[in-house]
Amino acid sequence: MHNYYYQGHLARKCFGQHFLRDSNIIKSIVAAIDPQPSQAIVEIGPGLGALTKQVVEHLDTMTVIELDRYLAARLASHPVMQYKLNIVQQDAIKVNFADLSTKLGHKLRIFGNLPYNISTPLIFCLFRYIDVIHDMHFMLQKEVVNRLVASPNNKNYGRLSVIAQYYCQINQVLEVPPESFRPVPKVDSRVVRLVPYATPPYPVKDINQLSTLTRLAFNQRRKTIRNSLGNLFSVEQLLKYGIIATLRAENLSVEQYCCLASVLAERLT
Structure with missing residues (x-):
């Protein structure tokens, strides 16, 4: 990938950065999340804040987890958002979401546009904190969503399908074409909603x-x-x-x- 500057920021290949810029898609995602002021809303990888800006309008405060220190600093100095954001500059896989839920006093509503290279390990990581999660909305590469929702006897059906379907009810919310991002990725994306079961349909002792x-x-x-x-x-x-x-x-x-x-x-x- 050639260097790609968007809104003055160099998209960094090591973080798999593609920035959402389609305002209609952004509105649809925010509507699907339906953030409410009393909730503990957490965004993973806010990037340049395209979704953050729209979600935080509905809230007094929200937490964002951003690994890229340049982007974290940019959010921290944003003229409006800086007063509403609790910024955690850290790798999301290393965040203790149970501690975060305790601190915020609610179960977490987590969302994010997840880079392909971390999406599967991060989802597995979040399942360890399933007891403190109310729901999750993620934008993922289409092939990852296909694996999440796959049924048996399908080539996409694998370990991720079984573990995800054990923990959560999963629904596809929205298709997102490559042109919605800058730089334009070579893949289609989808938004998926994962809602943890209060009681898993097939309980497992361990x-x-x-x-x-x-x-x-x-x-x-x-x-x-x-x-x-x-x-x-x-x-x-x-x-x-x-x-x-x-x-x-x-x-x-x-x-x-x-x-x-x-x-x-x-x-x-």
């Missing part, structure tokens, strides 16, 4: 077992379950839970993974 199980299965997704999970379950044990051992990782439902994870958790108690 979430670490679901994490381990899905990692083992999908790291060897071309292998049959008999091979990828052979150290944990015999063919007969799998059959007992209605799972045919010749299936592959992408053929098992979220419910089936949760069932196997609970079996593993019971073995350890």
Whole structure:
């Protein structure tokens, strides 16, 4: 990518920066979030503040998490926004969202335009704080959204699909074409809403077992379950839970993974 200046800021490739500039898309996203003054609103990666500016109009205060110190400084000196923003200049993956929720006195409503290179690890990180999150609205590359919402027997269905669907109800909100950004990315984007379940539909006794199980299965997704999970379950044990051992990782439902994870958790108690 050539150096690209937008509103006097050099878009930095290392942070995957693409700045939203389509006012209609911005309005639609703000309407989807529907921020209210009493809520703890947190934006990850505000960038040049295109969304921030519109969201903060509805609020007395909001928190923004920005890794790029130049952008954080720019927000801190903004003539209007500086008085309303609590700016955390840090990598979002290192933020303790439980502490932030305690400090703000509410469950968090998190949103952001997430760069591709951090979107999946950050979403996994946020699931660790699911108890303090009210909802999340993210702009993501279309392929990441496809993975989040994928059903079994689909090539996009993977570990992210299973873990995300275990924790959250997921809805696609809006398609965002490349021309809405500067510099223009080579991909389509979508806005997605993740709402944590009050009670997961398929409760798991130990979430670490679901994490381990899905990692083992999908790291060897071309292998049959008999091979990828052979150290944990015999063919007969799998059959007992209605799972045919010749299936592959992408053929098992979220419910089936949760069932196997609970079996593993019971073995350890």
